[in-house]
Amino acid sequence: MGKSKVLVVGGTGYIGRRIVEASLKQGHPTYVLQRPEIGLDMDKIQLLLSFKKQGAHLLRASFSDYHSLVDAVKHVDVVISAMSGVHFRSHNLLLQLKLVEAIKEAGNIKFLPSEFGINPARMGHALEPGRVTFDEKMVVRKAIEEAKIPFTYVIANCFAAYFAANLSQMGILFPPTDTVNIYGDGNVKAVYMDENDIATYTIKAVDDPRTLNKTLYARPPDNILSQRELVQKWEKLTGKQLQKISVSEQDFLASMKGMDFVGQVGVGHFYHIFYEGCLTNFEIGENEEEASNLYPEVKYTRMDDFLKVYL
Template identity: 45%
Template sequence: MAIVSKVLVIGGSGYIGKYIVEASVKNGHQTYALLREQTFSQPHIQDYFLRLGVHLIHGDIYDHESLVKAMKKVDVVISAVGHRSHSNILIQDQIKILAAIKEAGNIKRFIPSEYGMDVSRARVNAIGPAKSLFEAKMVIRQAIEKERIPFTIVCSNYFARICIPYLFQYDIQSSTMDHAIIFGDGTSKAIFSMEEDIATYTMKTINDPRTINKIVHIRPDGNIYSSNQLLSLWENKIGNTVSCKYITEEQLLKDIQDESDALNKLILAVAYSSFVKGDQTNFDLEPSIDVEATKLYPEVKHTTVDEYLDHLAATSSCNTN
């Protein structure tokens, strides 16, 4: 019988946070969302959570008392805070969540906001804003271990719904799927996970003793592709050739240096780690610290890249059929 937990999601109104909240409710957990004043006051957000059956808590990670009070209501805390400054909450501010967990004293599992690459490996080759982001996540990991807080790290690599439709074009406002940018020689493999699947696997871990104090890697065999392979698969789906531009490592490094938009600069820097250095797939898992989600939970029917591209092809203006 599945264990029912009381789950607090911090950052539940954000991009991946909404998927996690929905997965928590779907799995029968008593789910709480901590909402700041500016978010709590938006009726459409309140209505969204209330329709799901989520318990809303008015609080803020910068208000220690409200955070501890929220912790007292639950036994699992999942952070989905963002990494962009305009969200007003940064990855490193999760240190305040740790302080509240320690004071509350009742939290059985904490999942910090990671969900991307395994920063313990990727930070070796990382540059620019990607390096800063990876190091900030490492600071939180180290603080969790220092405070002896039971944790699970979820590394899902790329969000498929964001990355795949734009074929690695970082100017997402203007990009379409009828042309592509390939970084490096296009042979380094990356991992693409559907957001719904990331949330499902995340919720699977919260009461699993096999994932306590471990890094859970979401890397389905059918979701690991190089840029060249992904482009070829897409062209086969639409029955058309896609205009493609290759950007060398040297040019990419220059573009990162010259880019003025902070978000684009970060996307490029992460792409350098993923598609030039291959840092999503260039290491083996170590049984002492790593577990793989699809091996732990074979019952989960995840969406493959091939299946997602079928969906995109059916709705794409690039389809010549």
């Protein structure tokens, strides 16, 4: 039996482009949705053409033309949505629900929806306004399961470029040079994942019956680190000690005041990760799997090695 044909929706996005590359690398017939909405965005056009040069197929379809979307989905066995919607979540929700309807009509197609972060099923208690990002993912899950569409939910935890490279500081994407804010005592465990490893695990799960209708966590043991442990790795690499400023839970939440919507969402998510420990304060259970356990052949990137590029 050949490998499944994979369609990536949002293939020019941050995680989507990595999923396209991983799909091609692992030998899947790979399709990328080419949406007219990209307009004159030359970077995205060039990226699509580079995918085509590597062997991917471009499928033209628009979310405003439902029939074109159904026709595109009918070409493949698996659809992976990598659409980002951090600034316009309601818009993302509508697009994903349209995609669910198209998959339902096409029939017999597995779906991996846009998740790749914190498991929304565990975030019913999340702070406003950030909880909307979890609530809307659960709306999509409900639509998938009611339509009886085969699925895998991929929980990737913290993207390393956004959470490890900056030593988990908000508002910057490079390591701080002198001082570092430590959330509470800094000992709460998080999970840091190289984005290319996330893509690799995602494609590994495509044809794996062990992940069918299950939640797949990317939670390899060596990447389960506290913020203090992450900072120590950076200090060891640089040979320089950073001044550590402890930020209390109350002061951290108070910083939300006066921020725009996106900033408030970010504070809420950081709070759940670094004060509450929402990524690691539970055991992986029934109908759940852990990626590094299923795929020990993948040599995932440890954060020591990830941080070296920032020296």
